[in-house]
């Protein structure tokens with residue numbers, strides 16, 4: 001995709017201009033835009049009663065837009081506080097309406113997701129918000145909570161890498177920058193019924209209905225991000241769609257977990273086994289000094305970005321869609337070598 005973008009950079013589709021110089025109202029850009037929408041519909045397998053909207057501002061803006069659009073004065077929202085991102089979504093929702101923690105993993109140090117029957121819903125709940133993959137803590141929700149209310153999911157860090165039972169959701173959103181393309185864009189799947197009953201007392205940009213009615217062209221969209229994403233979607237389609245991405249992620253993560261599990265405790269995963277992330281593999285080592293040595297030695301081998309998030313430390317390998325199996329094999333071999341050399 002990057003090479004294709006490079007080839008097209010100075011002369012997009014024979015226009016003599018770069019894509020970022022085009023008007024978003026030009027027929028040339030509209031073709032790109034429509035192609036992105038169409039591919040997203042096909043790959044996601046989202047039913048027709050979901051509208052797909054492209055919104056600038058990443059997933060963080062959605063932390064506010066979701067309660068602003070879905071919550072009325074007399075309703076509340078339950079939040080599964082499963083880690084750093086679930087907590088951020090919950091905190092922002094409380095700024096806009098009534099939100100409560102339907103489950104909080106703090107007592108277990110955010111090392112697991114709730115078991116399906118642990119989530120408690122209160123009367124008058126409009127939706128339950130979940131984070132399908134907690135990027136920082138490296139935990140994944142392998143199944144969905146058993147609740148009667150519609151769900152809203154932040155899927156930022158496993159976007160299109162898991163099948164979704166669409167009938168359980170009213171809204172699904174995520175920033176695209178992990179699995180799907182450059183930062184600057186969130187893709188939101190929103191049920192038509194929400195658009196039909198949308199609030200009119202919000203500024204245009206904050207209303208899903210406004211974005212949907214304008215086919216995400218009501219203002220200048222994140223054209224470059226959408227253009228690159230369409231190419232990534234084509235690649236995902238060619239590689240078997242969601243099932244292909246899911247299988248590839250499971251295999252890549254499986255390789256690193258195998259190294260961890262066979263290391264006699266040299267590497268250790270703090271995460272409940274059934275809830276281990278397929279996208280972000282986190283691990284600890286016997287001391288922080290050894291972790292620092294590991295990261296320095298890895299960097300010398302051009303294995304970069306393995307430091308755990310600054311809020312929790314340790315190590316983390318993020319294995320998003322752009323990360324090939326060959327790179328993961330290189331990392332696995334490096335981890336085995338490092339453990340061998342350090343323990344003899």
Ligand SMILES: Cc1ncc(COP(=O)(O)O)c(C=O)c1O
Nearest residue numbers: 058059060085135154156157175
């Ligand atoms: C699960 C999850 N939600 C939300 C966010 C915030 O997304 P953004 O940076 O697009 O606002 C992130 C970013 O890493 C994330 O991983």
